[in-house]
Amino acid sequence: MIVKKVVILGGGVLGSQIAYQSAFSGIKTVIYDISDEAVQQAQQKIDSYPQQYKQDIGATDEQVQAANANLSLTTDMKAAATDADVIIEAVPERLDIKESTYKSLAPYITDQTLLLTNSSTLIPSQLIDFAPNKKRFMAMHFANLIWTHNVAELMWAKDTPQATIDDAEAFAKQIHMIPILIHKEISGYIMNSIFLPMINAALKLWANGYSDPLSIDKNWMVSMGVDRGPFGFLDIMGLNTAVNIEMGFYQNTHDEDYKKIADKLTEYVQDNKLGVASGEGFYHYPNPAYQDPAFLKA
Numbered sequence: 001m002i003v004k005k006v007v008i009l010g011g012g013v014l015g016s017q018i019a020y021q022s023a024f025s026g027i028k029t030v031i032y033d034i035s036d037e038a039v040q041q042a043q044q045k046i047d048s049y050p051q052q053y054k055q056d057i058g059a060t061d062e063q064v065q066a067a068n069a070n071l072s073l074t075t076d077m078k079a080a081a082t083d084a085d086v087i088i089e090a091v092p093e094r095l096d097i098k099e100s101t102y103k104s105l106a107p108y109i110t111d112q113t114l115l116l117t118n119s120s121t122l123i124p125s126q127l128i129d130f131a132p133n134k135k136r137f138m139a140m141h142f143a144n145l146i147w148t149h150n151v152a153e154l155m156w157a158k159d160t161p162q163a164t165i166d167d168a169e170a171f172a173k174q175i176h177m178i179p180i181l182i183h184k185e186i187s188g189y190i191m192n193s194i195f196l197p198m199i200n201a202a203l204k205l206w207a208n209g210y211s212d213p214l215s216i217d218k219n220w221m222v223s224m225g226v227d228r229g230p231f232g233f234l235d236i237m238g239l240n241t242a243v244n245i246e247m248g249f250y251q252n253t254h255d256e257d258y259k260k261i262a263d264k265l266t267e268y269v270q271d272n273k274l275g276v277a278s279g280e281g282f283y284h285y286p287n288p289a290y291q292d293p294a295f296l297k298a
Helices: 013-024 036-057 061-070 077-081 095-108 162-174 191-207 213-224 230-237 239-253 256-270
Strands: 005-009 028-032 071-074 086-089 114-117 137-142 151-155 178-181
Touching (some): 005 013, 013 061, 013 071, 013 137, 028 077, 036 061, 036 071, 061 071, 077 095, 086 095, 137 162, 151 162, 191 230, 191 256, 213 230, 230 239
Parallel strands (some): 005 028, 005 086, 086 114, 114 137
């Protein structure tokens, strides 16, 4: 399957990254979002990517200019979806929002269009009843900072045709991702099945008053020899996304710790402290304290 047009539904943190990676890979790419304000916010994210691509992977001026030329944004679902080979849903991690998005998409998608969800915790069988073309639907989950963390986790519901899986794998390779096939459905996929327990352990320590975010991060960074801690990762993820994930855990488990965490994170979100996207979360950006060599000095 050779993809010529990709549509991203939702220009948030990962949606905008996926779109730029697709455009950088030479594919005409459209970001659809629900309002002019959302489109403007997506454009602000996109404007930061050329410099990051140059710095992190050695992209040339010609490459980023070509990527910019391949990318457009719109609030018109019909115009976005028409003639799309691949549509990637990257809306917030809530079933009601995803259902509404798929209903809006239904009149404009063809039976041959590959429809992928970038859900990080919801599994395909939870979403497939909403999908307008069920035989061409599956999950493709990306990591944050996808131009360097270039893996794509592929997961599918029972009875998904092999041709759909093969086409998704081929598309992942076309946009320079390493496809990781997950043969049984699991919430959290592979990376988040490993990553989220660590994040939740850190959040529980903070929410229950055992320690503060910077101390937790310092401990993790020194002990594990890594360049950022759990709260640095949360800022990259986006604290609004973290709220949705924690509320999902609470609804599934009724563990009051998850509700306590979500409530504390919500205070940050209400103050527009979303993380990297807004310039402040647990750290201030673009120069977070954990990048300062003095952060870990004895």
